[in-house]
Amino acid sequence: MHGYALVREVEALAGEAPQVATLYRTLDRLASDGLVAEHSSEVVDGRFRRRYELTDAGRRRLSEEASRRAATAKTATRRLRAGGWSVAGAGGVA
Amino acid sequence: VNELESRYRTLFVAYPWSYRREREDEMVATLLDGARPGQLRPDRREAAAILVHGIRCRFAASVELRTGVQIGGLVSLLAAVQMVAVSACSGVNPVGSAMRWAPAPTGFRLAAWAVAAMGLFAGTCRRLGPWRFAFVATALPMVAAGAHLAGASREELSAFYGFAAASLLAAGTRVWVRVACMGAGAAWGGAVYLYATSTMPGGVRWPSWLDPGIPTLRNSWLVLAVCVVGVVLAVIRTRFVVAAAVVAAAVAFAQLCTTTLGNPAAFTIVGAVLLAMFWALHALRADPVTT
DSSP states (O other): OBHHHHHHHHHHHHSSOOOHHHHHHHHHHHHHTTSEEEEEEEEETTEEEEEEEEOHHHHHHHHHHHHHHHHHHHHHHHHHHTTOOOOSSTTOOO | OOHHHHHHHHHGGGSOHHHIIIIIHHHHHHHHHTOOTTOOSOOHHHHHHHHHHHHHHHHSOOHHHHHHHHHHHHHHHHHHHHHHHHHHHHTOOTTSSOOSSOOOOHHHHHHHHHHHHHHHHHHTOGGGGGGHHHHHHHHHHHHIIIIITTOOOHHHHHHHHHHHHHHHHHOOOOHHHHHHHHHHHHHHHHHHHHHHHHOOOSOOOOOTTTOOOOOOHHHHHHHHHHHHHHHHHHHHOOOHHHHHHHHHHHHHHHHHHHHHHOSTHHHHHHHHHHHHHHHHHHHHTOOTTTO
């Protein structure tokens, strides 16, 4: 996935497009941690594009993170439905 | 190259040169991919992010470079201490024009400077890899011992600090290579020291075309102007040759200091100023991609 595709992907996931400089800062960090690697590069319509892919370690980390967040969301949803949380009144958050 | 691309590329001056070489085309392409139709100016938040990230990259100095600067700074400091100590022992004002040391033959001094220049040049050559530090480590003590022990003028001593600063910029490689090279450099410097102190024949002056002459107020302002230009150049670009321009400014500044103050305290001040410049250049040279 190349830079602009990543911008769109993050926008779809988070609801807001990241700044390009921020995206590349993150990519630099992920690459130095060995979670992302350069896959290929090409020039399309006179513009240089580099494609990145997740490494095995990156895929594992993402999977763990996704599972962790899914579990958190599931717990939160369950408690919300059970009426365990109340944001109004003196009870506050349980 | 359209207007928007050109403006984005202008913003990339905030980044270190090597980061630009590695990433600029790709990042500009991504920015252009996301541009609105007909957009002529960079988005303000995007521009701010580019500038901030660029400056962060510059200051995210590598451990390697930091170590190189520290070692180099120490070497310069030791050289300054040694110089003052030698002068004190011999009763000679270190910034006085009349040194009690009998100067070495012109041929020897020119050879010392030639070796130093070649060492520095080789030190800047990236193709030599880690071994470029060997050349730098050879050049440093060569100039230190060759210049001030063989009857250096104030200008030569100032130039030594400039060489030292330039060499530091070229330094920055594996620790064991650095330590080994410093050892070899120290041995070489010691040999030059022994030669200079044991075989000092009659006095020789620099050839007139090399002699900077007596500094005047006008020279000093010129020197100060060179400093300013060098610093500005270093801020907008960080290729080595331009960083070397700042080093040249440091040399000029050192000369200005020694000229203006004209006493041994000047060396302390010059040393402090140059060490401060090392650290400033250290930040400007911050290079997270290649180091």
